[in-house]
Amino acid sequence: MGYKMTKKKSVLIVVLLVLLVLVISFTGCTKLQASPQEEQPPNQQENTDTADEATEEEGTEEKENQEEVDENENTGEKTPVESSNNVIGSKVYISIDKLNVRAEGNGQSKVIGSLVKGKEVQVIEEVTREEATWYKIEFNNSEYNNEGWIFSQHTVSDINDLFSSPKLFDNKEMNDYFTSPTLFDDNTVVAYYGHPNSKIMGIVGRHPKEELISLVQKTSEKYDAINGDKSVIPAIYLVYGTVQPKGEIGIMNFDLVMSYIEEAYNNGVLIYLDHQMGKNAPTDALKELLPFLKYPNVHLALDPEWRTDKPMKEVGHLTGGEINEVQKIMSEYMISNGIQGKRQFVFHQFVDKMIHDIEAVSSNYDPVLPVHNTSGWGSPEGKIATHTRNSKATNIPYKGFKLWYFYSNEPGVHFDNPLMTPEEVLNLDPKPGLIIYQ
Template structure:
């Protein structure tokens, strides 16, 4: 049977790719998405709970963004604009200013290139132990990484606030203490020098309150070894700066959690076997042209993690991989596992340097390697609880050698999620096909709310009810609404 995204539209693969390209154009347009033109009352439909409610043209409480989220979006928009500039232009601007700016100015420079030093190296338990003993975190928005322990040495790239690095050498040059660091990002493993002035030893020093994650009752709840045996997860998906990418971008955090809890209650009412736990699913790393990745800022991510924690809500951080090695793609999201309500995800669809021309993939061995890296990080850093790793699939070609995938990476909990939009019969057919991968028993299922009739904006028609979703075989343990 053809995958539902092709079959439901009755189109060729070439046409499917063309539509996918159009979808990508909308998906990556994070900048300015909050200023889209208003739709007519008939089109301006907001998903409420598990159904679609048509607006009557009047302003609905909670639909407009709150002032705090607007400020976050403005700050993030500025960051995204800088991230998507041509690398050559950014490097040239950085070099021209090199001789005239102080170390303090360098540490806060936002308009500079991403780090590109070094290559990939295999992570092992011994190196992770060293990392744990000497780890520090970047404390400013952008900090230059240099070739030597001098402010006038060449810039290799930069690190962002919250990035985790390992100190391998320390020297004092005049009044400044410099760290030689090793760090891992989507490019792989790298080394360079940074000023120690702009680092902290404890990541909690970067939070709105250093004691926010010290609720013992909440921590016990989030890290229970039977959390996913006892609960079905109901998640809302998207990016805070994009209304088109999902429901997350159409509401303030407070409004989002209120709606999410109501949706969870609907599932709880018909779910006889398990309780329900709500979650927010953030697209942390969004693919850009040529496979570049634009990531959310640390402060924006933490604003969701903190709010979710206070309300008993999980958070998933999804990386779309792009041109990068998928095993390296999770390097920047691993440190967020230090917070008890955080889980990770990757999206094979966007593992490509031609995101407008082809659908990406990962291999079974790559999924195993990602799980292994995640397990090693958790073990070395003594991170408690089970942590899920989600991957999406709607085409057979998205997972090569799926039979090679293992789930023997405890405490990592692998989730095989059925993605894609369309009518119920097509979605069910795709889920049934994915269910044949019995070596990955824990399944997920994604639904798409109606948002707009504009070309390239997709949705399920009709949206499946909670009863229909729970009747799937196998019943999904993770249910995502986009």
């Protein structure tokens, strides 16, 4: 009995020793697996090089520059990066909401402007230092020889990388529809106008985009029922660049623009992007819009009324030569980038002085289709008189016509009284190919 107890104790001790060894081994393995994570340094703050907010106090720029340098110097061990010439001469796209443009290729240099997300720029030089790579780009600033520098980290080489569904626009059937060479011969366009963030600027701002598309489709159906052999295509007309005091321009957020382009594409709806120019040259305003032509349902517009540094105090204008130059740039961009289909270029007029030398405007910048749109609010008689006057410019045969919905009786809110019916609009001479409701 005593022997058996001793033997049992011995066995028990051995078992306990084995268990102890296993526990120690397991603990050691666990600790070894965890140690690389424990030794990893904390995440570094990303160098954004973004533009200052307008509300920041004077002197913030110097503080921002110093903070940016500090970030560059605290990114850990500096490893030289070889510069590649592949990017020189190519186009890149800004990938953050606002990116500073600097006088030189470093974070201490003076900020000479900024670029918004989606902006297309051409790289003319690349400088890679230990802490960062900078691109020298073409930038509209005469003081610095129309050049500037941007931090390359906040650019992409393909604009499709800026949104979540890059294959969305790969629908062949939809693309063939939007880029048909006879699209505007076979169809009348009915568009809803405005800015998503403004109810006063037009109907676009009074409804969510899904509801807006449903509404414009219903209006298009009314026209389609009385449009003879032609069909009707619905469209959304967005004011992409909105004039501000002193002719400054507020640019619509890139992601907001793309959300409308995508939703419209999925529903067979066209998109027009309009730039009011302000104090900017027409060609510079157009270049803000050109990258969006890569989407098959997008068309462009400029509004001469707001081409001024005194908005609401004077009516701006375009010249025939400027309209031709814009068409030329648009045509060359489409051809060089392999953009398919005809694309409309719309400009508005409600008084003669808005277009100087209109007889000089050419309609021969294929594949661009210029659209001479009758704008202005008021009575049917006044609007018809304006359209009749615009019709004398037979060198621009494709005409448009704008109508204004009632929204409010508040001062400064305009509308047509009464609103012309679809039958009355289609009976205009010449019959408009583009009909816009604001």
